[in-house]
Amino acid sequence: MTFPAQSRVSRPGRQAEGAVAYQPIGTLRSPYADVAGMPIQPVGARGIQGHIEVAPEFAAGLKDLNGFSHVIVLYHLHRINGYELLVRPFLDTQDHGIFATRSPKRPNAIGLSVLELVGVELAGSEAAGTGGVVHLRNVDILDGTPVLDIKPYVPAFDVWEAGRIGWFAGKVDEAETCKADERFR
Amino acid sequence: MTFPAQSRVSRPGRQAEGAVAYQPIGTLRSPYADVAGMPIQPVGARGIQGHIEVAPEFAAGLKDLNGFSHVIVLYHLHRINGYELLVRPFLDTQDHGIFATRSPKRPNAIGLSVLELVGVELAGSEAAGTGGVVHLRNVDILDGTPVLDIKPYVPAFDVWEAGRIGWFAGKVDEAETCKADERFR
Numbered sequence: 305m306t307f308p309a310q311s312r313v314s315r316p317g318r319q320a321e322g323a324v325a326y327q328p329i330g331t332l333r334s335p336y337a338d339v340a341g342m343p344i345q346p347v348g349a350r351g352i353q354g355h356i357e358v359a360p361e362f363a364a365g366l367k368d369l370n371g372f373s374h375v376i377v378l379y380h381l382h383r384i385n386g387y388e389l390l391v392r393p394f395l396d397t398q399d400h401g402i403f404a405t406r407s408p409k410r411p412n413a414i415g416l417s418v419l420e421l422v423g424v425e426l427a428g429s430e431a432a433g434t435g436g437v438v439h440l441r442n443v444d445i446l447d448g449t450p451v452l453d454i455k456p457y458v459p460a461f462d463v464w465e466a467g468r469i470g471w472f473a474g475k476v477d478e479a480e481t482c483k484a485d486e487r488f489r
Numbered sequence: 490m491t492f493p494a495q496s497r498v499s500r501p502g503r504q505a506e507g508a509v510a511y512q513p514i515g516t517l518r519s520p521y522a523d524v525a526g527m528p529i530q531p532v533g534a535r536g537i538q539g540h541i542e543v544a545p546e547f548a549a550g551l552k553d554l555n556g557f558s559h560v561i562v563l564y565h566l567h568r569i570n571g572y573e574l575l576v577r578p579f580l581d582t583q584d585h586g587i588f589a590t591r592s593p594k595r596p597n598a599i600g601l602s603v604l605e606l607v608g609v610e611l612a613g614s615e616a617a618g619t620g621g622v623v624h625l626r627n628v629d630i631l632d633g634t635p636v637l638d639i640k641p642y643v644p645a646f647d648v649w650e651a652g653r654i655g656w657f658a659g660k661v662d663e664a665e666t667c668k669a670d671e672r673f674r
Contacts, residue, residue: 324565324635325510326597345646362596365574367586371655375588378563378599380509389550401552403560403639406646411547412511412637414563414599418649450509452597454588459651460661461530461591464603466644470556476645 328450330358334443342484344394346417346442354443356451363427363436370424374457380450381413394482395475409488513635515543519628527669529579531602531627539628541636548612548621555609559642565635566598579667580660594673
């Protein structure tokens with residue numbers, strides 16, 4: 305599939321807005337130094353511990369986070385280069401549109417994981433220059449990944465009765481054992 | 490709360506990585522032209538219809554998305570200026586760390602909504618220059634919002650038994666009726 309340098313739309317109101325830039329709030333630390341062999345979802349990483357080193361200037365934003373059992377972590381998939389609009393995901397033998405998959409090689413390489421929160425270390429007042437630490441479990445994220453946001457997981461907001469899961473039907477259980485290979489390098 | 494121009498860390502491995510830039514894949518259209526009076530979560534926007542106009546160069550990525558009943562939409566909260574590390578959210582009378590809230594005035598203003606998928610229009614082959622359209626329900630997002638990513642909602646990955654929801658306990662039901670005011674402008 306090729307991507308022509310398409311003229312940016314003739315219909316007013318249909319084009320996307322300009323680029324947006326984000327500054328990572330911290331860095332994720334995990335046992336996974338390399339993509340190959342990693343779990344592809346938190347369900348395949350049960351018990352795996354990791355943590356987010358939150359930069360000092362953002363650490364005050366962690367107040368009261370320790371009251372939650374789970375968090376949504378958004379992160380930049382920093383080892384992904386470029387994107388594909390049609391991909392063959394780890395769990396299938398057919399190609400699907402990237403937005404119908406959770407594959408990392410997305411136009412905007414933002415990863416999302418719902419992780420168990422083990423504990424939060426707020427920045428020590430005496431330890432000037434050190435940030436906060438968010439300890440997590442079920443971590444399916446590469447070591448060194450820039451973290452963009454942490455949100456509390458609230459089932460009343462985030463859990464919906466999903467009647468249809470498309471091509472994932474019959475395949476989701478495999479995510480517990482499936483490991484990543486190098487296809488999305 | 491003030492934000493000193495903090496020296497960027499003395500401990501190696503603790504600092505966040507450099508800035509990341511994303512190009513919106515499309516624009517969200519909704520009945521909400523203004524922040525004030527908007528629902529604060531999809532549970533407060535039941536039945537509200539909206540759609541994403543996906544830019545032509547990304548529309549091929551929508552293939553097979555129509556098999557899903559719900560999607561996760563990530564978007565740039567483009568009307569938010571700056572951030573606060575401690576905020577008083579709509580649902581509480583106490584301040585909390587921004588990462589313990591779903592408030593929009595975040596260091597990286599990325600919004601997340603799990604929305605019902607009504608239908609997908611793929612880009613028409615004859616209609617050169619037009620992109621795809623993703624029709625949604627329960628839309629709690631401002632008209633004109635740049636969309637960063639669409640992911641299929643997969644309960645086996647995204648639903649977790651959350652034992653603790655921190656300060657939200659006893660308050661989540663109010664999200665169904667609570668409307669936004671101008672505090673996060």
